[in-house]
Amino acid sequence: MRILLLTHSFNGLTQRLYAELASRRHDLSIEFDIADSVTEEAVALFRPDLIIAPFLKRAISESIWSRYCCLIVHPGPAGDRGPSALDWAVQQGVRQWGVTVLQAEAEMDAGPVWASALFPMRTGRKSSIYRHEITEMAVQAVLSAVERKLRAYYLPKRVPEEAHGLIGQADRAIDWQHESSAAILAKLHAADGFPGVADRLFGQPCHLFDAWPEATLKGPPGCLLGRRETAICRATVDGAVWLGHIKPAGGIKLPATLAMPDAEKLPELPLAGLWKSPTPTWQDISYEEADWNGNAVGFLSFEFYNGAMSTSQCRRLTEAFRWASSRPTRVIVLRGGSDFWSNGIHLNTIEAAESPPDESWANINAIDDLAEAILCCETQLTVAAVGGNAGAGGCFLARAADFVWVRDGVMLNPHYKNMGNLYGSEFWTYLLPPRVGEEGARAIMRHRLPMTAPEAVRLGFYDACLPGHGFAIDVARRAAELAAASDFTQQLAAKQARRQGDEAAKPLADYRAEELNEMRRNFYGFDPSYHVARYHFVSRSAHSWTPRHLARHRDLDWKVPA
Known part of the structure; x- marks a missing residue:
């Protein structure tokens, strides 16, 4: 039809x-x-x-x-x-x-x-x-x-x-003095994404998003107990909840401590463990290990809201990955988050920066550092387990791993052009052509429509499409088999040899410099397309027209088939 x-x-x-x-x-x-x-x-x-x-x-x-x-x-x-x-x-x-x-x-x-x-x-x-x-x-x-x-x-x-x-804000209103954590979380969860729950913090009207449970911290109901990285902890009548994102009145949705500068006065509440907490709490990066007969696998998760990765998040995740690669494991699985694997750089924090071009530059370099750390890992085989949607730089960040296993049903948008004709980085010029060929790479980068998981595998971009039901279990089983493989040592050696050969042919630094030279034009050049597109994206501007790659019926040569 x-x-x-x-x-x-x-x-x-x-x-x-x-x-x-x-x-x-x-x-x-x-x-x-x-x-x-x-x-x-x-x-x-x-x-x-x-x-x-x-x-x-x-x-x-x-x-x-x-x-x-x-x-x-x-x-x-x-x-x-x-x-x-x-x-x-x-x-x-x-x-x-x-x-x-x-x-x-x-x-x-x-x-x-x-x-x-x-x-x-x-x-x-x-x-x-x-x-x-x-x-x-x-x-x-x-x-x-x-x-x-x-x-x-x-x-x-x-x-x-x-x-x-x-449902109106009166129905969503939170009584911090009398409501339980469960009741408050239900209201915050029901408003997440849009429109958020109207409230006040630091004397300012705002909307709250991205709520997390807290198992141990307590205090006078309604009081702000402290902060951790970018989140704020607020006490309830029977415990506390974490607030990850806030939209100030007249502003845009941002990580809580960035949206509310006064949060810097709150005490820091560090995790008891390095990367893994034994109780529910706010934790955007976590790590755990599983061992099968001496063949250990590390699982690194990063639950970044809406898949956006700010400069600081990229830097912390790079630190976590390097620490994980120092562990006595054979395989590292990069699991992303429950809803998104990654959507690349964080457009909201860039828009809120004093200098969006400078913050864009810092953010793209930070995510490139992460991609390079994954590419250059010599001690483990790496797997990107893409269980949530991914877009733009996130798609290529996943490809930096040795293997990419994607859940059937995930939607991928491996292109940058929809954001003001961005050129893109994350070493895509190094990673993509060997997988899909030069013409295939050009086609993917020109194409502005979403890609399904089976299509990504068929094209050679990703390696395996796994059933949606039981994806996490399937990933763990496959990772364990990879770690226990009789030819694991040979696989690791072959990986090291490929990287050395590629480096000799053309250093990663050259690919990065070429990509960033194009990105510099996007960020600092005469054409403002990226900055205009980012503003409209962050501000949730109403569409004034349908993009032509979507509205086929508006092509000049469109004719209704006979």
Whole structure:
């Protein structure tokens, strides 16, 4: 079918659905939901057989849904209605939730149901549940609905409705003097991503995000107990919670201590252990080891919010990796975080810096230092276990490892151009061509559409695509087998020989200098495209048009197939 994806933005869910539908040979185009007149124009140009709306913030106009079948992806079970469905579910701690694909009508979320899917709810952030369970169930439900539409004789069913009103800040408000840590975490989790929970810190109005539990620290309810790296710990009636990110009134979302400079006056609360804490607490970098008959594997995790890696985070992770490589292990697994592996440099901290060009330069050099440390590790075999989405420099940082194992369902965006035509670094000019060829490398860097895990393996960019269910267990098993392999010593020696041969042919320093010379133009040159794109990204500016690589129907030579 010819399917138009109508969406507020090309978010992770929309990317996943685009990839799944494209793999089934549907003819696709995308239009951002900017205005009714713009959508009407897109529909007239593309003349779709079906319109799918994975992520909207307003209703589809009657001029469209009355003439075309429009399927809405709603993050709630069949019969659920309301724009805050998932927020309420997370905040109220429901045990089962779902996704529904329903047909657009005059009344929001009230149309007949084409497909639905249920899943058990876990305790977690709304943003995380959306990226995992909601996305997986949405794919399942949308593909089922599309198949039913193809059959032409399926009759969608109306179901009894239960409406949930819009959740407001009054519903999210935290009473730090009387509410438990669990209740406060539920409210913060339900607002994570957007819009956050309105509160006050250091006498300033702000919104809170990125909450973590704390198992041992306590103090007078509501008091700020201290800080750790970029996070702030605040006491509750029965313990404490950590606040990782804060958005000051009129500002942008930033790591808590950067958003609130007065946090520097708080006492530092270091971890009891070096990289691994035995109890729940705020910890963005952690390390653990497992030993199988004397063949040890180190697992280095980095839970960076939204996958962004600031200058200081890159430096701390480089320090952690170098420490891990000094351990008596055979394999180091770089696990990233639960939602993202890495999305490269931290655009928000760059935007907030006194000199964004200088901070951009410091950040790209810090992530290059990390990539170089991984590339030059001679004592272990390294594995990037990409269990969460990755983008831009994060995709190439993973490729710096000897092996890259990626979870099926992960979406990759291994290109930089969408951010103001950035050239990119992280040694991609060294890492990519040997894997995919010179022409393949050019194609990947020009391509602005997402890449699936199977596609990355098929192209030779990554090494293995592992099933989504049980990914962590599968990674641990494979890493143990790698460590225990009878030819491990030969593999390590071959790795060292390859690196020495590559260094003799062209030093890593030369690749880095060439890439950074191009990046210097992006950061300091006459063309402001990167700075403009970064500002709009960080400020969450509303889209004024759909990028042409997404809106195929707006190509000058576009013609509706006969």
